Amino acid sequence: xxxxxxxxxxxxxxxxxxxxxxxxxxxxxxxxxxxxxxxxxxxxxxxxxxxxxxxxxxxxxxxxxxxxxxxxxxxxxxxxxxxxxxxxxxxxxxxxxxxxxxxxxxxxxxxxxxxxxxxxxxxxxxxxxxxxxxxxxxxxxxxxxxxxxxxxxxxxxxxxxxxxxxxxxxxxxxxxxxxxxxxxxxxxxxxxxxxxxxxxxxxxxxxxxxxxxxxxxxxxxxxxxxxxxxxxxxxxxxxxxxxxxxxxxxxxxxxxxxxxxxxxxxxxxxxxxxxxxxxxxxxxxxxxxxxxxxxxxxxxxxxxxxxxxxxx
Ligand SMILES: NC(=O)c1ccc[n+]([C@@H]2O[C@H](COP(=O)([O-])OP(=O)(O)OC[C@H]3O[C@@H](n4cnc5c(N)ncnc54)[C@H](OP(=O)(O)O)[C@@H]3O)[C@@H](O)[C@H]2O)c1
Numbered sequence: 038x039x040x041x042x043x044x045x046x047x048x049x050x051x052x053x054x055x056x057x058x059x060x061x062x063x064x065x066x067x068x069x070x071x072x073x074x075x076x077x078x079x080x081x082x083x084x085x086x087x088x089x090x091x092x093x094x095x096x097x098x099x100x101x102x103x104x105x106x107x108x109x110x111x112x113x114x115x116x117x118x119x120x121x122x123x124x125x126x127x128x129x130x131x132x133x134x135x136x137x138x139x140x141x142x143x144x145x146x147x148x149x150x151x152x153x154x155x156x157x158x159x160x161x162x163x164x165x166x167x168x169x170x171x172x173x174x175x176x177x178x179x180x181x182x183x184x185x186x187x188x189x190x191x192x193x194x195x196x197x198x199x200x201x202x203x204x205x206x207x208x209x210x211x212x213x214x215x216x217x218x219x220x221x222x223x224x225x226x227x228x229x230x231x232x233x234x235x236x237x238x239x240x241x242x243x244x245x246x247x248x249x250x251x252x253x254x255x256x257x258x259x260x261x262x263x264x265x266x267x268x269x270x271x272x273x274x275x276x277x278x279x280x281x282x283x284x285x286x287x288x289x290x291x292x293x294x295x296x297x298x299x300x301x302x303x304x305x306x307x308x309x310x311x312x313x314x315x316x317x318x319x320x321x322x323x324x325x326x327x328x329x330x331x332x333x334x335x336x337x338x339x340x341x342x343x344x345x346x347x348x349x
Contacts, residue, residue, distance in 0.1 A: 053124035081109020087160040089113040089152070091143050091200055092170025094122040096269050097218070100299035101167060106134035108303070113156040114138040115170065135160075143170045143196040149203040156204075163207040165306055168197035168240075169218040171233075175285050175349070176277035178231040185279040186232045193236025197243070205256075212255035214306050217244055221264045221319035225326040225333055228341050229285075229348040237262075241312070248311070257309040264316030265291045266298050286346045291318065 088105045092098045094116030102112045106129055114129070116122040119140050126138035137159040141148035156163050172192040176185065197217050208215060222230055223237035241260050248258040265287045273281035298315060305313040314320050325333040341348055 053127065081107070084109035086110045086164045087113070087156060087162050088165040088167065089115070089156050089163060089200070089204065090167045090169055091115045091152075091196065094118060094125045094138075096272060097263065097266060097295050097298050097302075098167075098169040099125050100295040101169065101302050102136065103129060103132075103134075104296070104299040104303045105165075106132070106136065110165075111135035111137075111160045113152070113159070115141055115143070115152055117142050143168070143200050144191045146199045146202070149199040152200065153203040153207065157207065162211060163204055164211045164213045165216075166200060166204050166208060166213070167216045167218065167302065167306070168200055170196050171218070171236075173230070173233050173274040173284070174276075175229055175274050175282055177229050180277035181232070182278055185275055185277065188279065189232035189275060190236045193233060194239050194243075197240055208256050209251075209254045214257040214259070214309060215244075215247075216257075216259045216261055216302065216306055217241075218302070219260050219262045221262045221314065221316065221322055224262060224314070224319065224322045225337065227348070228337065244311075257306075259305055259310050260312050261302055261305050262312070262314045262319055263298055264293065264314075264319045267292045267294050285348060291316075 083105060086105075086109075088102075088110045090098050090102050090105075090112060093102045093112070093114045098116075099114075102114055102125075105112050112129070112134070114122060114126055114136055115138070116125075117140060122138045122140060126136050129136045137155070139152050139155045141152040143149055143152075153163065170192065172189050174181075174185070174189045178186075201215060204215075207213075217240040219237040219240045220233070222234050223241060226234050226238075241262075244258045244260045247256075251258070267289075268284055272284055274284050276282045293316065301313060301315055304310075314323060322333065325336070
């Protein structure tokens with residue numbers, strides 16, 4: 038299955054790195070029982086299920102795709118870079134998984150309609166939508182170009198709303214599942230992350246509202262707040278002028294692996310959880326923000342003074 042899009046197509050000089058052609062995850066990395074680790078496409082517990090994951094050409098999205106594939110699901114991959122997306126599709130197909138790929142910018146509604154139509158044409162149904170595509174930032178609000186703020190916010194809000202709008206009738210038909218990928222930084226806010234935090238926080242309220250509004254449909258709406266996670270070496274975020282820059286320093290000991298995070302997302306979807314907060318730090322932020330918000334702010338401001346490279 039090739040990559041298709043009726044719209045823009047970004048071309049890069051992407052070469053398939055060896056690391057994409059990894060072995061299936063070990064039982065320890067996924068937290069799954071050995072029987073659930075089958076790569077036999079006819080026997081996994083998710084055989085027959087179709088999963089669409091936006092922004093899955095790289096990072097956590099790619100590893101989440103792999104985790105669903107390992108349980109027998111067919112997965113539709115998505116991203117904006119045709120070559121990198123095709124590289125990821127080939128890597129998963131080479132592992133024996135049922136995957137298709139579709140170039141689409143999820144901030145463009147026509148692209149999202151095309152993405153969903155492609156999933157249906159290829160696999161005939163849609164059971165799970167995970168809105169994972171996102172652009173992050175490394176810029177203080179006062180310095181940010183308004184257009185950059187809009188771009189980051191759009192990728193996180195409309196980048197979830199548009200795929201869902203396009204997919205909703207098909208998800209209702211299957212009493213399917215929708216998971217918005219958010220961040221622990223949405224729980225309290227984070228200096229140098231204004232548009233990103235605002236967008237991620239909006240997703241939690243969106244999920245809650247849709248859960249109420251669409252309760253009769255039986256569709257699951259959930260949010261996963263991800264904490265610090267290892268990143269692909271080429272991951273970029275936007276600076277105040279909209280230029281792609283490497284992500285700010287994160288202490289490695291605070292980071293989960295992408296495979297660990299993928300396994301948690303998989304569990305969240307299978308158990309149809311409303312909210313999953315990844316990491317002890319995330320749960321601590323939630324408690325402090327709810328019960329002792331001034332203490333939470335003091336901790337953030339203190340860390341901002343002492344660990345500037347964490348934010349800048
Ligand atoms: N890594 C962390 O520490 C961390 C922490 C908290 C939350 N998260 C969340 O976890 C998710 C995955 O993050 P990650 O670390 O794996 O980042 P990543 O490697 O940058 O993955 C994001 C993916 O989204 C795609 N994307 C961005 N804008 C898009 C658009 N408009 N249309 C289609 N695809 C688009 C990107 O590809 P292109 O740019 O090529 O299109 C990329 O493949 C994100 O929602 C992120 O906010 C991550």
